[in-house]
Each structure stands twice: as C-alpha cells, then as structure tokens.
Amino acid sequence: xxxxxxxxxxxxxxxxxxxxxxxxxxxxxxxxxxxxxxxxxxxxxxxxxxxxxxxxxxxxxxxxxxxxxxxxxxxxxxxxxxxxxxxxxxxxxxxxxxxxxxxxxxxxxxxxxxxxxxxxxxxxxxxxxxxxxxxxxxxxxxxxxxxxxxxxxxxxxxxxxxxxxxxxxxxxxxxxxxxxxxxxxxxxxxxxxxxxxxxxxxxxxxxxxxxxxxxxxxxxxxxxxxxxxxxxxxxxxxxxxxxxxxxxxxxxxxxxxxxxxxxxxxxxxxxxxxxxxxxxxxxxxxxxxxxxxxxxxxxxxxxx
Amino acid sequence: xxxxxxxxxxxxxxxxxxxxxxxxxxxxxxxxxxxxxxxxxxxxxxxxxxxxxxxxxxxxxxxxxxxxxxxxxxxxxxxxxxxxxxxxxxxxxxxxxxxxxxxxxxxxxxxxxxxxxxxxxxxxxxxxxxxxxxxx
Numbered sequence: 001x002x003x004x005x006x007x008x009x010x011x012x013x014x015x016x017x018x019x020x021x022x023x024x025x026x027x028x029x030x031x032x033x034x035x036x037x038x039x040x041x042x043x044x045x046x047x048x049x050x051x052x053x054x055x056x057x058x059x060x061x062x063x064x065x066x067x068x069x070x071x072x073x074x075x076x077x078x079x080x081x082x083x084x085x086x087x088x089x090x091x092x093x094x095x096x097x098x099x100x101x102x103x104x105x106x107x108x109x110x111x112x113x114x115x116x117x118x119x120x121x122x123x124x125x126x127x128x129x130x131x132x133x134x135x136x137x138x139x140x141x142x143x144x145x146x147x148x149x150x151x152x153x154x155x156x157x158x159x160x161x162x163x164x165x166x167x168x169x170x171x172x173x174x175x176x177x178x179x180x181x182x183x184x185x186x187x188x189x190x191x192x193x194x195x196x197x198x199x200x201x202x203x204x205x206x207x208x209x210x211x212x213x214x215x216x217x218x219x220x221x222x223x224x225x226x227x228x229x230x231x232x233x234x235x236x237x238x239x240x241x242x243x244x245x246x247x248x249x250x251x252x253x254x255x256x257x258x259x260x261x262x263x264x265x266x267x268x269x270x271x272x273x274x275x276x277x278x279x280x281x282x283x284x285x286x287x288x289x290x291x292x293x294x295x296x297x298x299x300x301x302x303x304x
Numbered sequence: 305x306x307x308x309x310x311x312x313x314x315x316x317x318x319x320x321x322x323x324x325x326x327x328x329x330x331x332x333x334x335x336x337x338x339x340x341x342x343x344x345x346x347x348x349x350x351x352x353x354x355x356x357x358x359x360x361x362x363x364x365x366x367x368x369x370x371x372x373x374x375x376x377x378x379x380x381x382x383x384x385x386x387x388x389x390x391x392x393x394x395x396x397x398x399x400x401x402x403x404x405x406x407x408x409x410x411x412x413x414x415x416x417x418x419x420x421x422x423x424x425x426x427x428x429x430x431x432x433x434x435x436x437x438x439x440x
Binding site for chain 1: 311
C-alpha cells in the first residue's frame with residue numbers, strides 16, 4: 001500500500017446553522033488521482049480549504065502529508081501545490097518572471113518542466129499577467145503549480161477556461177505526475193469527460209456528505225440503468241440489487257439504477273418476475289453517474 | 305500496439321483494454337515473449353491513469369495472457385496454451401453456449417452458426433478484422 005497523503009476522519013464544518021461538510025472520511029494515497037465531485041454548494045471548496053489549512057474544521061480530524069494543515073509551517077506547506085479557478089498572481093509579473101520568482105521559493109522546483117510548459121502553453125513571450133486572457137492566466141497558474149514538484153497537488157476547477165489543446169497538455173502532465181508514484185493529485189472539476197480517463201478514484205459529495213467513494217472502474221462494472229416495460233416494485237428489485245434510484249416512468253414503465261448489476265443475478269431476477277426479461281440495461285459513464293446521483297428533483301433511495 | 309478506448313461508453317477501460325490485448329495475442333499481432341509497453345508508456349499512449357494500467361496488466365497476468373517479471377516488465381506468455389485441451393474447452397464453453405442461445409433466439413439455424421463460426425475463425429487467423437469495441 002502506498003503512503004497516505006490525505007486522511008480525514010469525520011471531518012465537519014459548520015457555518016452557523018448550516019453544515020457545509022458533514023462527517024467526511026477520506027483517504028488519498030500517493031500515486032492516486034482523486035476526482036472530487038459534487039454539484040455547486042456540495043461542500044467541495046470548503047473541504048479543499050480545510051485541506052489547505054485555510055479553514056479550521058468544526059469537528060473531526062484532517063491530516064495532510066502527515067500533519068494537521070492548520071499547524072503546518074512554511075516548508076511543510078511548500079509540499080502542497082494549489083490551483084483554483086479564482087487564483088491570481090501579481091498583475092505586473094510576466095509568466096517568465098513568475099517562474100523566476102517561484103524557482104527561488106520552492107526548493108524542489110522543476111525548471112526543465114517549466115521551460116517545456118512555457119513553450120507548450122505558448123507563454124514564453126506574452127506580457128504581464130494582468131494583460132493576459134483568461135485561458136493564459138489559467139495556464140500560468142497551472143504551470144506554476146505543476147513545476148513546484150509538490151507531494152500533493154490540489155486543483156479546484158483548474159481547467160475551466162482552457163482550450164482543448166491546453167487541456168490535453170494539462171491532463172498529460174497530471175498523468176505524468178501520477179506515474180511518479182510519490183505524488184497524489186486531488187482534482188475537483190466539472191469537466192467530467194476529462195476526469196473520466198485521468199482519475200483512478202472518485203469521491204462524490206452531496207450536501208456535505210460522501211455518497212460515492214472508490215475506484216471509478218469498479219463502479220462502472222456494476223452501475224446500470226435498467227428500463228422495465230412492466231411495473232416492478234422497489235421491494236422486488238431491491239431484494240436482488242443495490243438500488244440507488246427508482247422511478248415509475250409511467251403506468252407500465254419502471255426505471256431503476258443499480259450499483260451492483262450482474263448478468264447472472266439479473267437472469268435469476270427475470271426468471272422470477274415475468275415480463276422483466278426484456279428489460280434494457282445501459283452502462284453509465286461518469287457524467288451519467290454524476291447526474292443520476294445528485295439530481296434533486298425526485299425522491300432518492302437511501303444510499304447503501 | 306494500437307488500442308482504441310471509448311472513454312465515454314460507460315464500459316470500464318479495464319475491460320476494453322484487456323479484450324483488445326487478448327485479441328492481439330490470439331490473432332498473432334502480439335507474439336509470445338514480446339514485451340508490452342511499460343506502465344508509464346501505456347499511461348501516456350492511452351492517456352489513462354497509471355493505476356488503471358496496473359490493473360489491466362494484473363488482470364491479463366491473472367488470465368495467463370501475459371507474465372509480469374519483476375523489474376523487467378510485462379511479456380506475452382510463451383505458451384498461452386498451458387491448459388490442457390479439455391480444460392480449455394471448459395473455459396470457453398459458457399461463452400460459446402451464450403452466443404449460440406442468442407443466435408437461436410434470433411432465428412439462426414445450425415448452418416448459419418457453423419458458417420459464422422468459420423468466418424470469424426478465418427478472420428482472426430487472417431489478421432484482418434479489428435475487434436468491435438462498441439458492442440456491450
């Protein structure tokens with residue numbers, strides 16, 4: 001088992017009456033890329049701010065690289081790199097000047113990578129940060145974070161505003177980092193098709209609570225949307241499968257989403273309930289899963 | 305080594321890759337003893353998480369398609385026919401039966417099925433056909 005980079009236990013944050021993060025148990029190992037998902041307001045940014053030591057938890061514990069981020073000194077904090085959607089660097093710096101500055105500040109700085117990314121992101125001869133386009137600003141901040149050679153890379157919507165080519169470069173670089181096995185990447189993004197291929201684990205937050213946490217590939221094996229052309233009761237289907245959503249689409253149609261589909265068990269189910277053998281089963285990609293698990297409009301089944 | 309992954313199909317990347325590598329081995333595109341790309345190379349080429357590559361290789365090793373040699377990498381097994389013939393027959397009996405049942409259900413007859421079996425066999429041996437990645 002790889003080194004633990006992030007560990008939280010029952011991590012909780014309240015703002016007055018409101019519980020923003022509710023009893024979060026997380027564990028991220030070195031070499032892993034965690035996709036941290038949730039609808040707006042689900043508690044992602046609050047969690048990230050606690051991981052960064054910017055916010056003090058109301059309850060529970062958080063450890064980043066072996067210590068409480070709230071207590072970390074500067075050299076410990078330098079081992080975590082951070083990019084957020086709203087982050088900026090001083091407006092008068094050109095990307096090249098920012099690199100010079102950061103190079104002095106971070107002992108593990110990767111200058112070769114900085115040179116390479118300056119070219120690939122086409123930032124070598126651009127002007128001061130304040131004069132850059134939104135995409136160029138993002139690329140500058142991403143470059144600075146990647147070259148820090150940190151042990152933990154926390155990214156909050158890093159790729160929003162990037163064009164496709166820059167996103168590809170970014171993804172490729174994040175995968176390179178994961179190959180080094182010493183670093184963990186904590187990636188929060190709404191660009192689910194990007195996450196689909198890059199992450200190994202996904203964590204889905206809904207109203208401050210963890211509703212899905214594990215290997216994306218494992219979820220894909222079992223998660224299916226099943227359309228029945230006959231009425232099927234929740235009790236019937238729940239006897240055989242872990243149901244995460246149940247909907248009577250019409251008098252005769254039932255739509256069910258299950259976490260642990262398996263052909264043989266489905267055949268057994270169909271043998272017992274006539275009319276169900278013609279059901280159609282659809283696999284789901286990450287985006288389908290996300291929508292399915294976070295939709296608010298219908299009554300949800302209590303998650304296992 | 306060309307592998308095509310449909311990232312958004314919902315089908316696990318692991319299954320897609322294992323299926324295609326196995327196909328390359330049985331069709332002779334990947335010869336016994338040949339070395340597979342390193343974890344890092346594979347992660348780069350397919351742009352997928354290295355942990356997923358590790359899982360792909362472990363699954364292939366588990367199925368006897370490849371062997372993992374410590375510090376050297378992954379190699380196509382020298383003899384994928386380590387199983388005796390009766391064992392091999394048992395190993396594929398279920399999938400053959402499932403395909404037959406489906407064919408009969410769709411109204412095919414024995415001759416059609418024989419022809420199909422022959423056609424697919426020759427395609428594989430002739431290295432022509434690419435596996436269908438989109439069926440599920």
